[in-house]
Amino acid sequence: ETGVTQTPRHLVMGMTNKKSLKCEQHLGHNAMYWYKQSAKKPLELMFVYNFKEQTENNSVPSRFSPECPNSSHLFLHLHTLQPEDSALYLCASSHPAKLAGNTGELFFGEGSRLTVL
Amino acid sequence: DAKTTQPPSMDCAEGRAANLPCNHSTISGNEYVYWYRQIHSQGPQYIIHGLKNNETNEMASLIITEDRKSSTLILPHATLRDTAVYYCIVRANYGGSQGNLIFGKGTKLSVKP
Numbered sequence: 024e025t026g027v028t029q030t031p032r033h034l035v036m037g038m039t040n041k042k043s044l045k046c047e048q049h050l051g052h053n054a055m056y057w058y059k060q061s062a063k064k065p066l067e068l069m070f071v072y073n074f075k076e077q078t079e080n081n082s083v084p085s086r087f088s089p090e091c092p093n094s095s096h097l098f099l100h101l102h103t104l105q106p107e108d109s110a111l112y113l114c115a116s117s118h119p120a121k122l123a124g125n126t127g128e129l130f131f132g133e134g135s136r137l138t139v140l
Numbered sequence: 141d142a143k144t145t146q147p148p149s150m151d152c153a154e155g156r157a158a159n160l161p162c163n164h165s166t167i168s169g170n171e172y173v174y175w176y177r178q179i180h181s182q183g184p185q186y187i188i189h190g191l192k193n194n195e196t197n198e199m200a201s202l203i204i205t206e207d208r209k210s211s212t213l214i215l216p217h218a219t220l221r222d223t224a225v226y227y228c229i230v231r232a233n234y235g236g237s238q239g240n241l242i243f244g245k246g247t248k249l250s251v252k253p
Contacts, residue, residue, distance in 0.1 A: 025183070058243075066184070066243040113183050129176075129241060131183025 026050040029114050029132035037140050038104060044135045046097040046114030055097040056129070057089060058113040066113065072097060104139045111136050144228045149248045152222075158215040160247050162228030165209040170232045173204060174241060175213050177224040184227065184243070187213065218251045225249075 027048045036042050048055065057069040071079035072091040086108075088100040097114055111134045145163040152158040164173065175187040188195055188202045190211075195202045201214040215222055227246040 025185075027183075065245055068242065115183070128186035128189075129184070131185070133181075133183055 025130045025132065027114060027116055027130050027132035029112075029135050031135060032133065033136045033138075035138045035140065036101070036104065038106070040104075041100070041102040043101065044099040044112055044114075044137075046099075046132055048095055048114075048116040048130070050116060050130060052116035052118055052130070053094045054117050055091060055094070056115040056117075057097065057099055058115065058131075059110050060113060060134070061107075061110040070099075101137070104137075106139050109137055109139045144230055144244060146226075146228050146244070146247045148245065149250070151250050151252060152215075152218045154220060154251055154253050155217055158218040158222065158249055158251070160213040160215075160226050160228075160249065161210065162213070163210045164228070164230045167208050167230050168232070171230050172232070173202065173208075173211050174227075174229040174231065175200070175202065176227045176229065176241075176243070177222075178227070178246070179221075179224040187226075218249075220251050220253065223249060223251045 030045045034042060053074050055072045059067045059069050068081050069083045070077060070089045075091045075094060086103050090098040090100060099112060113134045114132045115129045117129050143166060172189050172191050174189040176184040177187055178184040187199050188197055190202045190204055192204055192208055194204060202211060204211045225246040225248050227243050229241050229243060231241060
């Protein structure tokens, strides 16, 4: 248990569906991230949010739409995806600035395994 | 950020020390060395990080060479549960946060009975 919870753990969707992935952290962090891990490929950073503001978008296609309503919750809205978008989507959180006794490490959830048919 | 080179895979006998090497010959003076691991079907987990001094915590030890061009992660008594992909990442420390880390392919460590 890392303190970062992702739901659903598994999702199967068609190319015309609209679905959302949810991430919640109970660690008091102010930075949250979405990563994508495709089969046999390294983790790819998708989006970064600091204090609810998006600070990084690594050229992610618009069919992926993030939302961060508060510092504890992060969503990834999915629409008109392609089969090549099938992957493990990982959420992470961290403190954005150094605090006493804090390593600034990333805490990851267990991921949402997405299959696009 | 400096590039790292790790062997794609390693084996280790259970109970023995696992020594995972990482080369980072282009590391800059302000860049730290971070280690994470990813057990199958789980998210990555932070292990340890350092700048130039050797570091030790409850999980592992990090040995950084004096010229900082390479480092070794040591798991002193490997168990079967240490089987995972281990990532060595070099990056500047932006205000203490480890956000925006870029993961490579890592080393797949297999601990065998």
